[in-house]
Every structure is written in C-alpha cells, then in structure tokens.
Amino acid sequence: SNEEEILQYGGRNERKIRVFCRIRPVNRSEAAQGGVVVVDKLDDHSITVETPRGLREFQFDKVFNAESSQEDLFQDTKLIQLVIDGYNVCIFAYGQTGSGKTFTMVGDKDQKNPGIMPRTFNAIFDIMQENSTKFDFKVSAYMLELYNDRLQDLLVSQAGEAHAQTQPSGPARRVEIKRNRKGVVFAQGAETKEASSGQELYALFQQACANRHISATMNVESSRSHLIVGIMVESKNLTNGSVSTGKLSLVDLAGSERAAKTGAKDHQLKQEANSINKSLSALGDVISALSAKLPHVPYRNSKLTQYATRVKAITNNAQRNVESKEIAQLKELIMRLKSGQTVEEVDV
C-alpha cells in the first residue's frame, strides 16, 4: 500500500507502525507475595521502569495504565475500516509470560471482558452493515497455531487430521507460508471458512481454541504457541464493480520465557521454550535488518517471520526517518532476550 495514503488516512496523520504499552494490574498472588509496581505511566506516551540498573524511561505511541478497560484499548487499536477498504493490517501482542497478551487479544475466560479479537469480529460486521448499500462483502478466516516451528491448522481438528492421515487419499494438507504476486502473504493449504456474522466468526474462533496445544504440566494460563487469526474481507463496489480484499491478522504471541525459568526438566517444555525464543529472536533479527537497511532481511529464518512480513513497513519508516524510538526500544528488548537475560530483567 502507498505509505502516504495510510499516513493521512481518514484525514488523520497515522503512523504505519504503532507500538502501544499496556500496564496490567497486580494480581492477587503478586500482591500476597508483597509484589510492588515498578512501572509508572508518566503521560500518554511515556513510562518509567525501575530496573536493577536504575530508572529507565520508554516512549510509546500510547500508554494504557492498569485502569484502562478493554474498550479503551479497542478504540485505539481499531483499524477495521482500513481492512474493509482493502488494506492489510496486523495487530500483535508481545510480552513475557503472564504480562496480559491473551487478556488483551482474547479476553478473560468467561468473556466478561472480551479482548480485541472478539470485539473485532463484531465490529467488522457492524461496519459492513453501515456500508451495505454501496458494497457487497464476503468475510472468510483461517486460524493457525505455530507450535515448535510447526504450523497447525486450528480449523481442522487433530482427530480429523489423524483420520485423514490413514485415508487412501493420502496425508492431510500441509500449511505453508507463501507470498502471491502482489507480495501479500497467505497460508497455503489452510482451511478457510466463510462467516456471515460476528457470532459465526466467534464460533470458528472457539473451535480453533479447542484445538490448541496447551501443555498440561505448565502453568495453565500460559499459552506455549503463537496464535494467528487471519480475516479476509472482500468488498465489491456496487457502483463500479471493483473488488478489493483486505486482510486483518490478529496474533497472540507466546510468552518470552527461558526454559530454565519454568523450572521444567521435561524435554517437551524445553523444546517449547527454545522454539518460542527462537521465533521471537528471528523476529528481532528481521526488525534489526530492516532498521539498519541491510540488503538481506532474514524473513526465512522462522515461520513466524515468514508470516510477519508486515514488519516490512519498517523499511519505509527507516528510509523516511532516523530510526524511531519505539523500534529502537523493541529491538533493544529483543536483543536482551536474545542475549539470554532472565525474564525478570526484561521489564516491558
């Protein structure tokens, strides 16, 4: 997409990549253990963090404090109109285990506080309804899990997959990340299902969640895989017949935590943690290469980065400006993770 168009979208000056910081409240067990809050919101764009090396300040496009509601967060991340207008948008949550990624992206278990994903499912159809006299819309979705560097199709149950493997028609389809001629990344071989309402999309999402890998021996709150939800919106202009397709990728990344920190001796857990850190580390390498304008960007080093080519937008950003503070911060955090610092030292 044309950068200027996005930057001036809807009469507003929007940056192509925005980094938000959400501070979560202290939970009961942290309070019971005498935990103290070390993060302080200075203003809408900056926080300070007390670290073992002193007070550090970080800047973001927007900072949400512990009292911010799911609704507040959704209002600010709302990019659905862009998708309906044919753009590709990605929203992902990054942070260490227990920092609130799933709460922010999905919500709490009983959905009393739905997160960005379920709110998005409804909002897509609300916006389409408002535009229904001018456009015909078609919505479809795929849902994937990246676990131990293997892509698993969550819209195909594991039981169904096992059954397919034994059929004479041959093994089940493999999901591969590919790029089409226009440079749009897609998941080849993934089951794509149409939905005609927010409820239908949510039902697909529930089906997908039921098919996820969660290690029974690990903290139950902790998801050990990356969750990728791709929603395609095809709009046909009823006046001139032109068709555009936008895609919204919603990603809940697995927590960044070292195997040693989990206390797990188990081979499976170590493999999971290594694979999570490997993919997050590959994401860091891609961001570094793009920011340094290196001729080779190592997208292919991990399936996560093959998927995350929206990060490419940083290239444009880096060409236009001196590297932005947020990207520098994200890079620094990832570098710290890569250099094997413990989770407690990665504060944001």
Ligand SMILES: Nc1ncnc2c1ncn2[C@@H]1O[C@H](COP(=O)(O)OP(=O)(O)OP(=O)(O)O)[C@@H](O)[C@H]1O
């Ligand atoms: N803003 C918030 N307000 C209230 N509770 C929250 C908030 N953020 C997180 N929590 C709670 O904190 C706990 C951990 O959050 P969550 O599961 O979202 O972390 P996570 O970053 O997804 O962890 P993991 O990487 O292990 O999947 C959950 O019980 C969640 O409900």
